[in-house]
Amino acid sequence: MNSISTEIRHSQNRAQDFADLEYRRKFMQLTDKDCASIRLIKDIIDRELPIALDIFYEQVRKTPETSSFFPTEAKIAHAKHAQQEHWKNISSANFDQKYAEKVHTIGSVHARIGLEPRWYIGGYTIVLDHLIRSIISDLTPKTGLFAKKATISTEGMGEAIASLCKAVMLEMDLTISVYLEEAEKARQKSRDEVILREQTFVADSFGIILSEVAERNLSQKMDKELPSAYIPLRDNLNGAIESLRETLGIVNDTTETIDITAGEINTAAQDLAHRTEQQAVSVEKTAAAVEQITATVTSTAARVTEANAFVNNCQNITEQFGVMINRATAAMSEIERSSEAISKITNVMSNIAIQTNLLALNTGVEAARAGEAGSGFRVLAQEIRDLANRAGNASKEVKELVETSRGQVLSGVTIMEEAGHAISTIISSVADIGDHLKAIAEAASEQATALQEVNNAVSTIDQGTRQNAAMVEETSAASSGMAQQARQLKGLLNEFTLA
Structure with a gap:
C-alpha cells in the first residue's frame, strides 16, 4: 500500500x-x-x-x-x-x-x-x-576557391x-x-x-516537575540548567507553581469558611422557606377576599347604573308631564280671556236690550198718539219689548254662567299653577336624585376599578410569593449542595502537597 x-x-x-x-x-x-x-x-x-x-x-x-x-x-x-x-x-x-x-x-x-x-x-x-x-x-x-558553401x-x-x-x-x-x-x-x-x-531535552527537563504537579505535589520547583531561551519559561513555571501553591492554600482556608457559611445559609433558607409558605397562604386568602369584595362592588355599581337609568326615565316623564301642565295652564288662561270677552258681549247685549225696551216704549207712545193708525206699531212695539226682555234675561243668564265659569277657570288656573310648581319641584328633586345616583355610580365604578387593581396587585403578590417560596426552596437545596461541594472541595485540596 x-x-x-x-x-x-x-x-x-x-x-x-x-x-x-x-x-x-x-x-x-x-x-x-x-x-x-x-x-x-x-x-x-x-x-x-x-x-x-x-x-x-x-x-x-x-x-x-x-x-x-x-x-x-x-x-x-x-x-x-x-x-x-x-x-x-x-x-x-x-x-x-x-x-x-x-x-x-x-x-x-x-x-x-x-x-x-x-x-x-x-x-x-x-x-x-x-x-x-x-x-x-x-x-x-x-572565402577562397575551394571554400564550402x-x-x-x-x-x-x-x-x-x-x-x-x-x-x-x-x-x-x-x-x-x-x-x-x-x-x-x-x-x-x-x-x-x-x-x-x-x-x-527541554521536555524531559520540564517533564519531571510537571509529573510532580500532575501527582498534586506542589512542594517542588525546577532548578535544572536549561538553554537561555527557556530560562524565562522555567522561572515562569516555578512562579506559577508557587502562585498555585499560595492560591490553593487560600482556597483551602476559604473552603472551611464557605462550609460554615453554607450551613448557616442553609438554616436561614429553611426558616425563610417556612415563613414564605405561611405568607403565601395568607396572601392567597387575602386575594380571595379582595376578589369577592371586587365582585360585590362591581355588582353594586351595575345596580346603581340601572337605578340611575330608571331615574333618568322618570325625570324625562316628569318633565313631559310638566310641559303638559304648562300647556293646560296656558289653555286655562285662554279660557279666562274668552270669559272676559263673553262678559263684555253680554254687557253689550244687556245694553242693547235696555235700548230696545226704550225704543219699544217710545214706539208704543207714538202708536198711542197715532190712534187706530198706530195699532200695528203697538203690536210691533209689544213684540220688541218681549224680545228685548228675553234678550235681557238670556244675557243675565249668560253673564251669570260666564261669571260662574270664570270663577271656576280662575280656580283651575290657580290649581294648575300650584301643580306646575309642584311638578317643577318634583323635576328638580328627580334631577338631584339623578345627580346623586350618577355620583354614586361613578364612585362605585371607581371603587370597582380600584378594587380590580388591588385584586391584580394582590394576585401579582400572590404569584410572586409563590415564586419566592419556590426560589427559597431552590436556594435551600442549592445551599445544601454548596455545603456538600465545599466539603468535597476541601477533600480534594487535602490531596495536594503544599509544603
Whole structure:
C-alpha cells in the first residue's frame, strides 16, 4: 500500500515538473521553431561538447572550491559522460517529461552534495562559450576557391545560437530552482532535527516537575540548567507553581469558611422557606377576599347604573308631564280671556236690550198718539219689548254662567299653577336624585376599578410569593449542595502537597 502511495506521489511530482517546464518555456518564448533551429546545429554541439567539457573540468581542477567535488579522475569521467548524455536532450531540443525528470534529478544531486549555483552557472558559461564560438566558426561563410558553401544563413545562425542560449537558460533555471527547493528542504530538515533534540531535552527537563504537579505535589520547583531561551519559561513555571501553591492554600482556608457559611445559609433558607409558605397562604386568602369584595362592588355599581337609568326615565316623564301642565295652564288662561270677552258681549247685549225696551216704549207712545193708525206699531212695539226682555234675561243668564265659569277657570288656573310648581319641584328633586345616583355610580365604578387593581396587585403578590417560596426552596437545596461541594472541595485540596 505504501509503495502504491509513493508511486502515485512520484507520478504527481513528474506531472508537476513537466507542467512547470512547459510554463517556463512559454515565458522564455522557447517555441517549436526555436527547437527546430537548435536541431540544425545538433551535429556541431555533439562534436564540440566533449572539448567544451574538457575545458570546464580543467577549470574545475584548478579551483579549490570545485575540485573537492571531483577528487579523482574516475569521478570526473563519470560526470563528463553523464553530462554528454544529458546534452543530447538539449541538442535534440527534446524537452519532454523525461527531460524534466532528469533535470529534477540533477538539481537534487547538486543540493545533496552542496554544489552552489554559481559553479553550475560558471560551468555552463564555459561550455556555452566554446559551443557558440565553434558554431560561428563552422557556419560563417568561407572565402577562397575551394571554400564550402554555407549550410545556414547568417540570420538562421543567429536564431540557432539564440535558441541554444534559451535552452541553456531553461536548463539552468530548472536546475537552480530544484536546487533551491531541495536545499531549503535540507535546511528545514536540519533545523527540525536541531529543534527536535532541543525540544526533547527541554521536555524531559520540564517533564519531571510537571509529573510532580500532575501527582498534586506542589512542594517542588525546577532548578535544572536549561538553554537561555527557556530560562524565562522555567522561572515562569516555578512562579506559577508557587502562585498555585499560595492560591490553593487560600482556597483551602476559604473552603472551611464557605462550609460554615453554607450551613448557616442553609438554616436561614429553611426558616425563610417556612415563613414564605405561611405568607403565601395568607396572601392567597387575602386575594380571595379582595376578589369577592371586587365582585360585590362591581355588582353594586351595575345596580346603581340601572337605578340611575330608571331615574333618568322618570325625570324625562316628569318633565313631559310638566310641559303638559304648562300647556293646560296656558289653555286655562285662554279660557279666562274668552270669559272676559263673553262678559263684555253680554254687557253689550244687556245694553242693547235696555235700548230696545226704550225704543219699544217710545214706539208704543207714538202708536198711542197715532190712534187706530198706530195699532200695528203697538203690536210691533209689544213684540220688541218681549224680545228685548228675553234678550235681557238670556244675557243675565249668560253673564251669570260666564261669571260662574270664570270663577271656576280662575280656580283651575290657580290649581294648575300650584301643580306646575309642584311638578317643577318634583323635576328638580328627580334631577338631584339623578345627580346623586350618577355620583354614586361613578364612585362605585371607581371603587370597582380600584378594587380590580388591588385584586391584580394582590394576585401579582400572590404569584410572586409563590415564586419566592419556590426560589427559597431552590436556594435551600442549592445551599445544601454548596455545603456538600465545599466539603468535597476541601477533600480534594487535602490531596495536594503544599509544603
